[in-house]
Amino acid sequence: MQNFSYAATHPHTCNKALYVAMALLFGTFGVHKFCAGRVWMGILYALFSWTGIPTVVGIIEGIFAAFKQTDSLGAIAV
16 A cells, blocks of 8 residues: 555645544534634634534534545545
């Protein structure tokens, strides 16, 4: 298997296990977005956390991320 890294071509990458755990546990506050380097999205999630919408979206994003292909370092492009 050839080594490859998403970091060279995608500006927003994060460790898959960390991203999935953050999305499922703390998706309400957008912690997984901060982990992926998407600060403004994280702020929006935190601002709207009282509505419950970021909770549902965070769970969905965590499930989708669990099935994404990783690079040789275990990172995914988000």
